Amino acid sequence: MRVLDEVASGRFHQVESIARNVLTAYGYAEFRTPILEHTELFVRSVGQSTDIVGKEMYTFEDRGGRSLTLRPEGTAPVVRAVIERGIRNTPMPLKLFYIGPYFRYERPQKGRYRQFHQIGAELLGDARPEADVEVIQMLVELLGACGFSGLTVALQTLGDDESRDRFRATLVEYLTPQHERLSPESQERLESNPLRILDSKVRGDREILADAPRIDGSLTEEARKHFERVQQLLDLVGVSYRLDSSLVRGLDYYTGTVFEISSDELGAQDALVGGGRYDNLVAELGGTSTPAIGFAIGLDRVVEAMPETQAQDRPRAVVLPLHHEALATALRTAAVLRDAGISTDVGDADRGIGKALQVADRRGIRWAVLIGEDELAAEEWSLKDLISGDQQRVGTVQELASTIQQETD
Ligand code: HAM
Numbered sequence: 001m002r003v004l005d006e007v008a009s010g011r012f013h014q015v016e017s018i019a020r021n022v023l024t025a026y027g028y029a030e031f032r033t034p035i036l037e038h039t040e041l042f043v044r045s046v047g048q049s050t051d052i053v054g055k056e057m058y059t060f061e062d063r064g065g066r067s068l069t070l071r072p073e074g075t076a077p078v079v080r081a082v083i084e085r086g087i088r089n090t091p092m093p094l095k096l097f098y099i100g101p102y103f104r105y106e107r108p109q110k111g112r113y114r115q116f117h118q119i120g121a122e123l124l125g126d127a128r129p130e131a132d133v134e135v136i137q138m139l140v141e142l143l144g145a146c147g148f149s150g151l152t153v154a155l156q157t158l159g160d161d162e163s164r165d166r167f168r169a170t171l172v173e174y175l176t177p178q179h180e181r182l183s184p185e186s187q188e189r190l191e192s193n194p195l196r197i198l199d200s201k202v203r204g205d206r207e208i209l210a211d212a213p214r215i216d217g218s219l220t221e222e223a224r225k226h227f228e229r230v231q232q233l234l235d236l237v238g239v240s241y242r243l244d245s246s247l248v249r250g251l252d253y254y255t256g257t258v259f260e261i262s263s264d265e266l267g268a269q270d271a272l273v274g275g276g277r278y279d280n281l282v283a284e285l286g287g288t289s290t291p292a293i294g295f296a297i298g299l300d301r302v303v304e305a306m307p308e309t310q311a312q313d314r315p316r317a318v319v320l321p322l323h324h325e326a327l328a329t330a331l332r333t334a335a336v337l338r339d340a341g342i343s344t345d346v347g348d349a350d351r352g353i354g355k356a357l358q359v360a361d362r363r364g365i366r367w368a369v370l371i372g373e374d375e376l377a378a379e380e381w382s383l384k385d386l387i388s389g390d391q392q393r394v395g396t397v398q399e400l401a402s403t404i405q406q407e408t409d
Helices: 006-025 039-045 051-056 075-085 129-145 161-181 184-192 194-199 203-209 221-237 299-305 324-339 353-362 373-378 397-408
Strands: 036-038 058-061 067-070 094-103 115-124 151-157 257-263 273-277 292-298 316-321 343-346 367-371 381-385 391-394
Touching: 006 094, 006 115, 006 129, 006 299, 036 039, 036 075, 039 051, 039 067, 039 075, 075 094, 075 115, 075 292, 115 129, 115 299, 129 151, 129 221, 129 257, 129 273, 129 292, 151 221, 161 184, 161 194, 161 203, 184 194, 194 203, 221 257, 292 299, 316 324, 316 353, 324 343, 324 367, 324 373, 324 397, 353 367, 367 373, 367 397, 381 397, 391 397
Parallel strands: 316 343, 316 367
Antiparallel strands: 036 067, 058 067, 094 115, 115 292, 151 257, 257 273, 273 292, 367 381, 381 391
16 A cells, blocks of 8 residues: 655645635535445445456455445445435435545556545436536536646446446347357356446457447437537537547446546546446435436546646745744744744754754755844844845844745745
């Protein structure tokens, strides 16, 4: 499992705070669910024949003999919790977001970790295409605020139940004569869950799938209208997208609109965000039938691909009392700087000012505030920029703070 050091944590925090701002502006409230859930929850929602459930879950028995799993995703836990709280009494639409660690036993590589982090959101109780569009628009805005420009929104519909039933039948009809050429896993899926075959990465399967029927041909009138409306509205709000009939999400609960967003910075096969509609899940998990849509942003990937300029930390300063009588002033000065958003230490100049400045520089601190006998007598502060080496006298502590902030921007 990966350690997030102080640099990575800072960048995580920055994206999290941008996300909190945007999500709350769209009316979402934060929700926290446990990291452990009953294994059964993910088997029933994500799906027995998916890679996540079949190969990637961290599952174990607890002391009471129950099978528990480290959550591999956030939608099923949120839906479970909302159902337990009582969905009938919940005013709809319900907009919830969550931020936290998730676990999948995948082969670790850049952008793919066994403990990773998601910022996710779920919008329950709104079946309109407008909801789909609001969610996608919000994501584009959120990623834009993180500094991404070259974003690709890949869009697809899985249709309603009837569309999928029709499509499943058409697909089975097409694949059955090719049964012998399919990989063993796909042969098995032809029986258990044919739509999952579309997700196969095996070369031979992909060749067969190249000419396979597409869902478009199986859509009911209603499903087609919904999806067309989504596209019209996206055009209207100026979000560009690419229709992608090969978009297969790795979880079985999806219905209707699905999407992934990737960035030129990262390479298209690693999505920054995945999401879509799951109008049947609430009912499947025992709640009153409720339409829903949601997404999860891969926080690790966003942080790795985020343009460097956005990763601006707070300015950092060290206040150095150079005389024993300067300590009280130094403590008060540090309090004012911290209040102004400057990350401030009170340093130790006992071993000489040269040594103290060297230590600050090595720790990546740019600003040193020196308070010696002269400064105390003049009621002034000396501000040293450790990058340029320039030093200036400043007459008030407010001016000290504003100089540090202006020069750091
Ligand atoms: P997902 O596509 O499985 O969807 O994951 C969403 C995002 O999480 C991915 O696009 C990726 O950025 C990130 N991610 C997934 N696995 C890893 C990993 N091993 N390492 C790093 N990042 C990873 C879901 O999880 C759905 N629950 C999203 C959703 C919410 N759909 C509806 N509501």
